[in-house]
Amino acid sequence: MDLASNNILFVMEGKREESVVESMQKVLFDDKTVITCVFGTVVYALYNEIKKDRDLDVFTLLKSRIKELQKFDRNTFSEIYLFFDYDAHASNASNTKLEALFSTFDNETENGKLYVSYPMLEALKHYTTLQDFKTKIAKCNDQYKKQVNRECDPKYIDFNRYDKEIWRELSEAHLCKMNYIVTDDYRFPTKYFSQSSIFEKQKEKYKVPNEVGVLSAFPVFLYDEFGTEKLSRKLK
Numbered sequence: 001m002d003l004a005s006n007n008i009l010f011v012m013e014g015k016r017e018e019s020v021v022e023s024m025q026k027v028l029f030d031d032k033t034v035i036t037c038v039f040g041t042v043v044y045a046l047y048n049e050i051k052k053d054r055d056l057d058v059f060t061l062l063k064s065r066i067k068e069l070q071k072f073d074r075n076t077f078s079e080i081y082l083f084f085d086y087d088a089h090a091s092n093a094s095n096t097k098l099e100a101l102f103s104t105f106d107n108e109t110e111n112g113k114l115y116v117s118y119p120m121l122e123a124l125k126h127y128t129t130l131q132d133f134k135t136k137i138a139k140c141n142d143q144y145k146k147q148v149n150r151e152c153d154p155k156y157i158d159f160n161r162y163d164k165e166i167w168r169e170l171s172e173a174h175l176c177k178m179n180y181i182v183t184d185d186y187r188f189p190t191k192y193f194s195q196s197s198i199f200e201k202q203k204e205k206y207k208v209p210n211e212v213g214v215l216s217a218f219p220v221f222l223y224d225e226f227g228t229e230k231l232s233r234k235l236k
Contacts, residue, residue: 080112115217
């Protein structure tokens with residue numbers, strides 16, 4: 001077996017995501033080697049780098065920004081995933097830029113696949129009950145983290161404590177929410193939705209400026225990666 005077939009690269013916006021990925025890896029990726037690294041700034045900065053040179057190899061760009069990737073080349077990894085925040089309040093935020101990035105990063109076996117959390121990483125734990133989560137929205141601002149810690153169930157606050165049961169609960173909630181955002185039907189999805197289609201539906205459904213339906217990238221990624229049956233087996 002090609003060793004690269006077991007290697008997955010996760011490129012994250014910041015260090016806050018590391019504890020989420022470590023927990024996710026422990027619970028769900030026991031048969032894969034996951035390498036994590038931090039890009040260190042918002043997703044819109046990635047767009048600016050790519051725009052400077054459209055012929056630039058994307059992995060070469062990532063290596064130039066991320067010290068941990070110096071010892072690797074693209075062939076080291078069978079899949080590359082990028083996890084960033086929507087960050088609509090960032091000074092360089094732009095829906096047009098994000099649309100272009102979804103187009104560039106749309107395949108995990110090529111340039112990589114981009115996943116976005118709305119409004120940011122803390123969306124994962126912004127949860128109390130399945131019924132309430134359907135209509136949970138958030139303003140994109142720098143007070144969101146504090147808001148989440150006030151409102152979420154205490155058992156979800158510390159990402160390091162996430163076990164299989166918590167991942168099962170949060171995956172169900174966020175996947176129902178994804179289906180609701182795209183189809184207006186609040187139930188577990190029966191089909192795959194692209195990141196760009198989720199983004200377009202976010203803009204259609206939530207028309208107040210800088211307001212989004214709360215949705216984490218990580219359960220959506222798990223659904224795309226494993227599908228319904230395999231994800232259910234892993235979370236039993």
